[in-house]
Amino acid sequence: MVSHSGAFGTLTMANHELPVHMETVTQYSDDYDTATRRVHILTNVAFGDVEVLAV
Numbered sequence: 001m002v003s004h005s006g007a008f009g010t011l012t013m014a015n016h017e018l019p020v021h022m023e024t025v026t027q028y029s030d031d032y033d034t035a036t037r038r039v040h041i042l043t044n045v046a047f048g049d050v051e052v053l054a055v
Helices: none
Strands: 002-013 016-027 041-047 050-052
Touching: 041 050
Parallel strands: 002 041, 002 050
Antiparallel strands: 002 016
């Protein structure tokens, strides 16, 4: 799960881009509800992009 707050930019997660304009966006992975391990990422960025990569 990624919870991203930003003034202007883009959140990219799992090849899905969400534009962010003065808002908070929450994005879940496809298997978040059934996964045995979960990661919760919180970000706050005034200007710029955030990209979440799975390793």
